[in-house]
Amino acid sequence: MTYNFLTLEPLSLDTVAAALARCLNVDVHEVEVADEGTDQDLRNWEALVLCEKTTVRGDVSTSLDVYVQQSVDPQPTERELASAFAWVTGAVVLFPAQEAVPSAYWAATAEGSVTRARLDVSDDDEARYTVETVEAPVAQLPRASVARIAEVVREQPIATPLAEAFAAHLNRLHPVETSATGSPFWLASDRLAAWEKLVRHMESAWASSGWCPPDLYLERLRARDELEGLLRSQLPDSVAVLLQNALDSLDALFTELTVPDPGVLREELLPADVRSSTNGWWWDRRPDPLPW
Template identity: 65%
Template sequence: MTYNFLTVEPLSVDVVAAVLAQCLNVRVQEIDVADEDTDQELRNWDALVFCDKVTVLGDVSASLDIYVQESVQPQPSERDLASAFARGADTVVLFPAEEAPPSAYWLAREDGLVTRARLYGSDDEPRYTIDRVEDPVGRLPHVTVARIPEVVRELKIATPLADAFAAYLRRMHPDEAGTLGSPAWTASDRLGAWEKLVRQMEAAWAPSDWYPPDLYGERLEVRDELEQVRTRLPQDLTVLLRNSLAPLDALFAELTVDDTGGLLRKELLPVEGAASSHGWWWDRRPEPLPW
């Protein structure tokens, strides 16, 4: 398994080897760590763990590319190894997040806490800037502490009902499925977005533990679009869409409260009268609001 870490503090090859040995429960002699000054002919090519260490600039000091042989068991997740390495080396470790934006990273503090981070790299040289973190990091006092909304939009959320609808659409209406903007394509796309919202609400907003208000408003508008597009679908898709929406709408209603005070509308629809064409889902809200 491979791991890609960035560390805030500079570390010697000996420290990296010792900490990896501790984290992976292998002997330090079975770990090969090399930096720019290492003679490649002196490397231990029979090692169980290999690590290439490169000096970088900016808010981080070192890049570690780690490869662990399959014979080393157990194989920790990148998150677990980063957290353990941060504690063992008394450093701050960053590693890439699963989401699409290249700036999406996780950060492990030296106390083991893992939080979101936004990291920008330079195209001209190996220089990195930590732009934002979601929890304070004592060793990065200059970095803004705030939520990072773009990763919530890109979270991979399971959508079994939308997936089943899309599979049926591809099988029974392949031309419609492949036509961007067609009523059937729109229904499939919007159903997936609506199900993502409801599933995250069901999971108490995990894994982000919050939800951006602008994205929440977009997802309510998506539900409006589903009402509009359902009258333009073939009969079989109309029935399938209705059957897919029924459990999602019921779950949404169960997980929200009646917004008798209009709190949600005031936050998401600031223009007076703008909500007149919206569905009943605008009259309910999560309690508490997730932002």
């Protein structure tokens, strides 16, 4: 398994080797750490743990690319190893998040906390790393702003089994119409996925982000508006029945997870001149508390 870490603090080869050995419960002689000055011909390429250490510039000092042989057991997750490495070395360790946003990272501290971080990498010949934002204060990053990082929530992977089954069925029966971007069939699949993402995210208590940006909540609520319009006039009966069956399940779950709303949601999300014209029943219910 491979791991990609960045540390704020500079670390020596011996420190990295000792820390990896301790975290992975292997003998330190089975850990091979090399940097730019290491003679490649003298390396132990059969070691259980191989690590490439690179010195970098900016808020970050050290880059570590770690490869752990399959024979090492257990194989920790990236989060687990980063947290253990931070605790052993006393360093702040950054590791990439799952979301497909280049700046999306997590920061693990020696005190045991793990928080999201936004990392900028310059386009200079010698890249410079800047930690712009963290979602919780990190003492070693006094210049980083402390704020929620909205862009990763949009990219957060959320399973949508009902939308996937609906799209697969349309693709089998109407492949041309379903693949045509902007067609009613394509819109039905796309908007159903957006609605399901909102309901599943709500069901998970907003994991793993812990919140939902209001503009994203509004976008996915409007997806439900569009689905209603598609049901009424733009889909053949056979497709409308399939879509309604998927919506029945999601709408029931949405109802279970929300409370009646006298207008708080509209006030939070909509300008005053359009609040009264938004009529779907899903606008009359909201999560409690609101997730932003």
